[in-house]
Amino acid sequence: MKQTPGKKLRVALLGCGVVGSQVIRLMREQADDLAARVGAPLELAGVAVRRPGRARDVEVDPELITTDAEALVTRDDVDIVVEVIGGIEPARSLILAAMNSGKSVVTANKALLAEDGATIHRAARDNSVDLYFEAAVAGAIPLIRPLRESLAGDHVHRVLGIVNGTTNYILDKMDSSGASFSDALEEAQALGYAEADPTADVEGFDAAAKAAILAGIAFHSRVTAADVHREGITEITATDVASAKAMGYVIKLLAICARSEDGRSFGVRVHPAMIPRTHPLAGVREAYNAVFVEAESAGQLMFYGAGAGGAPTASAVLGDIVAVGRNRLAGTRGPEESTYADLTVHPVGETVTRYHVSLDVADKPGVLARVADMFAKQDVSIQTVRQEGLGADAQLVLVTHRASDAALSATIDSLRELDIVRDVVSVMRVEGEDAS
Numbered sequence: 001m002k003q004t005p006g007k008k009l010r011v012a013l014l015g016c017g018v019v020g021s022q023v024i025r026l027m028r029e030q031a032d033d034l035a036a037r038v039g040a041p042l043e044l045a046g047v048a049v050r051r052p053g054r055a056r057d058v059e060v061d062p063e064l065i066t067t068d069a070e071a072l073v074t075r076d077d078v079d080i081v082v083e084v085i086g087g088i089e090p091a092r093s094l095i096l097a098a099m100n101s102g103k104s105v106v107t108a109n110k111a112l113l114a115e116d117g118a119t120i121h122r123a124a125r126d127n128s129v130d131l132y133f134e135a136a137v138a139g140a141i142p143l144i145r146p147l148r149e150s151l152a153g154d155h156v157h158r159v160l161g162i163v164n165g166t167t168n169y170i171l172d173k174m175d176s177s178g179a180s181f182s183d184a185l186e187e188a189q190a191l192g193y194a195e196a197d198p199t200a201d202v203e204g205f206d207a208a209a210k211a212a213i214l215a216g217i218a219f220h221s222r223v224t225a226a227d228v229h230r231e232g233i234t235e236i237t238a239t240d241v242a243s244a245k246a247m248g249y250v251i252k253l254l255a256i257c258a259r260s261e262d263g264r265s266f267g268v269r270v271h272p273a274m275i276p277r278t279h280p281l282a283g284v285r286e287a288y289n290a291v292f293v294e295a296e297s298a299g300q301l302m303f304y305g306a307g308a309g310g311a312p313t314a315s316a317v318l319g320d321i322v323a324v325g326r327n328r329l330a331g332t333r334g335p336e337e338s339t340y341a342d343l344t345v346h347p348v349g350e351t352v353t354r355y356h357v358s359l360d361v362a363d364k365p366g367v368l369a370r371v372a373d374m375f376a377k378q379d380v381s382i383q384t385v386r387q388e389g390l391g392a393d394a395q396l397v398l399v400t401h402r403a404s405d406a407a408l409s410a411t412i413d414s415l416r417e418l419d420i421v422r423d424v425v426s427v428m429r430v431e432g433e434d435a436s
């Protein structure tokens with residue numbers, strides 16, 4: 001691209017941790033290429049951090065470091081603000097202050113966008129500045145732009161994905177080496193995949209935030225994290241993983257955004273699910289992410305790559321900085337939806353899928369018939385049933401045909417009332433058998 005003589009674009013970076021340090025490194029190492037792509041050199045105007053004396057993964061000119069992030073984002077010589085602090089505050093106030101003083105913003109902050117994206121999007125519109133957030137979902141994988149731009153002329157039916165690297169790493173380790181949950185989590189933390197508080201990963205909050213963002217874009221609607229049904233992976237045991245494996249399944253934490261059949265509503269949920277080992281998502285190993293999109297005309301699309309880690313996430317941030325830089329030089333703004341579809345988010349009870357149910361039962365005649373009767377009473381059809389173990393170890397393992405979450409929950413409640421059911425050992429959704 002031809003460079004604008006004398007023009008520089010000044011970037012204020014908020015945060016210099018796992019992601020921020022890699023943004024600085026790449027801006028420095030690729031300065032000439034970036035200048036050519038944007039049309040003007042990018043220059044670091046300042047770096048706001050919390051603990052200025054801390055050792056960092058990248059060398060930063062001490063003159064650039066500040067703890068006064070607010071002063072940095074409102075400075076007249078700053079064009080673009082990159083927020084990689086994370087969390088709700090002070091990130092939200094800083095982004096709003098930046099936009100109110102005319103800066104375009106790039107952020108990787110899924111927690112904030114899922115909690116209060118409406119406020120941030122409105123501020124971008126009101127101030128005629130850009131808001132780009134490719135890194136907020138699935139790290140390095142280009143996903144926001146394909147959904148927001150490339151598929152803008154299509155009708156998305158379903159988005160099904162592995163969007164949290166930490167939990168995929170943990171479940172993959174449990175599956176491949178029989179590791180315990182806590183050992184696998186420790187490894188994921190040491191590799192820098194986990195959030196500062198791993199609860200956000202293992203309890204599904206991080207994936208739920210990403211699911212809210214994806215559903216909002218895919219279905220042109222306002223969706224917040226509170227709209228997402230969320231279950232984490234802390235209850236998954238080595239036994240669950242081994243028994244899924246024995247049946248030809250693998251357990252993954254999935255984010256699922258799906259339109260109802262009449263197209264007027266959609267559901268958004270995050271939970272562990274069994275998927276057949278032949279499904280493309282089953283081959284997504286370690287901390288990788290992958291997202292399956294099903295659209296009316298495009299059909300099935302799959303996006304795959306590194307969903308976490310400093311350099312991969314910084315790659316997505318840099319892509320956004322280039323896009324924002326080009327827009328600023330051209331005096332334009334990127335795509336932003338100004339009106340929203342009138343779709344509602346339906347409750348998880350209306351979800352229709354298949355279930356794997358494992359029960360500890362008394363080992364005596366008539367047990368199978370009584371259990372089957374409870375399923376029949378709720379109109380839940382059983383596809384397969386298997387008895388394992390004998391006497392005190394007797395278990396029934398059932399897989400249902402497609403049924404609603406509400407019907408399955410009612411079935412489980414009634415099974416708990418039966419004297420012959422000693423324990424409901426596990427109930428897990430089975431997904432992905434309809435993907436070719």
Ligand SMILES: NC(=O)C1=CN([C@@H]2O[C@H](COP(=O)(O)OP(=O)(O)OC[C@H]3O[C@@H](n4cnc5c(N)ncnc54)[C@H](OP(=O)(O)O)[C@@H]3O)[C@@H](O)[C@H]2O)C=CC1
Binds near residue numbers: 016087090
């Ligand atoms: N890590 C990853 O793989 C991915 C992260 N993300 C998102 O990117 C963002 C950043 O994540 P990550 O780099 O891992 O986080 P880190 O915790 O590694 O870094 C956070 C940075 O923010 C700084 N900071 C914290 N509070 C303040 C404050 N009040 N004022 C100024 N600076 C502050 C910290 O300063 P100090 O260093 O002095 O403590 C630190 O440099 C988050 O939104 C995260 O969800 C998205 C995709 C992947």
Ligand SMILES: N[C@@H](CC=O)C(=O)O
Binds near residue numbers: 194201
């Ligand atoms: N903790 C997150 C980081 C990226 O968003 C993950 O593990 O995916």
